[in-house]
Amino acid sequence: MGWFDRLERNAYDFGVRSSERIPSSKVAIIAIDDESIANIGRWPWPRDIHAQMHRILKRGGAKIIGQTSFFIEPQIDPGMRYIQDILQFYGNSQLQKINIKANPKLNTDIETLGEKLLTAELDLNTDQKLADSLAEAGNVVLAMHMGIGSARGRPDSKLPKYVTRNKLSRVKNNPAINPNNNAPLTASNVFYPIELLGSQADSIGALAAYPDTDGSIRSEPLVVDYYDEIYPSLALQLALRSLNLSAKDVTINLGNNVELGRLQIKTSPNLLMNTFFYSDTSGVNAFSVDSFYDVLQGKIPASKYKGKIVLIGSTAVGVGDTMVTPINANMAPVLTLAHSVSSILNEDFFIEPEWNLPAIAGIMLFISLYIIFLLPRLKAGVAASITVLLFIALFVTHYILMTDYGLWLQLVGPSILLVVGHLLLTTKRFLSTEKGKLALDAESAESNRMLGLSLQGQGQLDAAFDKFRRLPKSAEALELLYNLALDFERKRQFNKAGSVYQVMKDINPKFRDIKQRINRASAMEETVILGGSSSSNSSLLLGGNGVEKPMLGRYEVDKELGKGAMGSVYLGKDPKISRIVAIKTMALSQEFEEDELQDVKARFFREAETAGRLSHPSIVTIYDAGEEHDLAYIAMEFLKGSDMAQYGKADKLLPITRVLDIIRRCAEALDYAHKANVVHRDIKPANIMYELKTDTLKITDFGIARITDSSKTKTGMVLGTPSYMSPEQLAGKKVDGKSDLFSLGVMMFQFMTGRLPFQGDSMASLMYKIANTPHPKPESIRAELPRCVSVVINRALTKDPAKRYQSGAQMAADLRKCLQIITQKKPS
Structure with a gap:
């Protein structure tokens, strides 16, 4: 059996299982089951037991009785042979010649012995008892086995008259409906009941199993040809008798159908009926099945079978063969027979319509045109969708035709053509593009390599x-x-x-x-x-373990220069241009909560960009800003020297003129920044880098500056060092360049006196004094300070921003005048 045929049969079985019909209520089964075998005895039973069942069913009013057991040989009880031998001896012995008058009593005993022997022979003759029951019932149909096969030559002997009286004689062969001259299946051998039983039976029907190539039973040969004599199947014979018809009422239309009176059974060309197999409901058999033993013992009343077709057959394990059917892989022959009889009576059989072949040919042509002309022009997704829809349409058509109309249209072939054609065309497309794909993959690999190198750089x-x-x-x-x-x-x-x-x-x-x-x-x-270790500090671990020099962005990190509140400063190098830089890092993720981290990072880079736009001799140059792992960093100009925090101590004060010149340069640098809308916000000695030898000064750390665009500036938080803050900055108001000039005034006061102008025991006290308490007069701390120094400091430290220096240029001009005054007063 090929895979194509297997698929077609599986589709047929699915349709059978999906179909729902109500089985004939006229069919009942008395099963020779395991319970019956256990109680009555091993099989085969004495035939008088069957005789008892026939009499019970006759009394119950059964319409017709179908026996599926074969009675093809006489059943002789072992004891009966001895009785027959004794009877023969008795008949030939001298006992019959004894003088009756001489001994009357002896004569009586001899006659009694003969009667008892005859009685024993009758009791042991089960075939005769079964024959008597068949004659009494008058409605029992017996089975004869007919083996399907090619008949060659002539039979060994003619069939007896009690068999041939069942043959069907009304056979028609119309060339219009049977152009191929199809004939029924032929039988090569036959096993019929013994004459004693067959002659007493109502009729005899053929049991001729005809499995498909996969071994399953799907159809019933309604008639079988045995050497040009056509005999009905047992199912057909039972249906005939239940309809009160005889063999004369059957018309066989070769290649098309079988007619039972007015009932027409559509068949295959070989007169096979596609049996409808009724599915069990909730585990209950589709037909009424009772135990032979229960009926025999009267547990089930015989009246239950009144007017019914009663089928007697084996369902016990090991008694007879079982059959594979669409609904059951282990069905007893008597159950299969029940489905066939019900299919005939209810006309529930499946039909292959006459337009089957033209319809299939048309569908195949349509699918071929779709595959050849339309499919190649469709996109893959659309093509797959249409193919799936067509396949579903074929499936639904097959399902509806079988379940609703009992029509079997063989649509597996078109379905396979559709699927295989689609797959072949898809495969062709794939193979035709595979070569191009390989070339594209090579090109893609080169692109990935070049792009990867560029990104790495x-x-x-x-x-x-x-x-x-x-x-x-x-x-x-x-x-x-x-x-x-x-x-x-x-x-x-x-x-x-x-x-x-x-x-x-x-x-x-x-x-x-x-x-x-x-x-x-x-x-x-x-x-x-990167940016820290398992501890909480944010230093970058350097050197050791043979690991390459660490990098921040594109910069190689050499060593640590110092630490601040939020990060560290490293000496680094830009390897591309060999520029030495200072890299200030800030571990933002350690200083801020997750919900504000993104805003802080955005502000950091915005302020770095702002500072990077400043270009002034007294402002440190910003080269780059970036983020590496959990570190934000700014790469800036590397400066020699140190910050000016040390020059604010009383024992390390610089000369007055030097301080004035330093503050002047800071004021000029701040004036430049303020004109660029940049406020430093954290002017203090630590953010002024100064090299004493070369008198080089740079304001650094514009990292917390913000653009003071009037449309975007909002009241900010307190950022910077409190001791150098202006009153308005401490108050959280928006600040401008005048706040930086206040901080510069604080720094000038410290560089001139060696102490801060505002001091407090606590942060609150310090902030109060900055906002409300006047600063001490510088000359009260350092008497030799020129008056012009105090004038500049006093104006820079004015609480009211409106009375303070309005620009760095104004403050620088006063510092320049003060320098001139001091210089002129010096003795030549």
């Missing part, structure tokens, strides 16, 4: 890793990944370096020293993180 290592891992597994890819992992190590991103090494290990676990690299990356990942 720009410091975008994660994006470079994404490109490199898409490359084909090769030695070149390993080299690229290895160099990328080294870059991750330089950035102290050991977890990412480990991920790269793992990808390389999957390609070639023996490549270079990746085993040691993986172990070291795993160990370093536990202890070192």
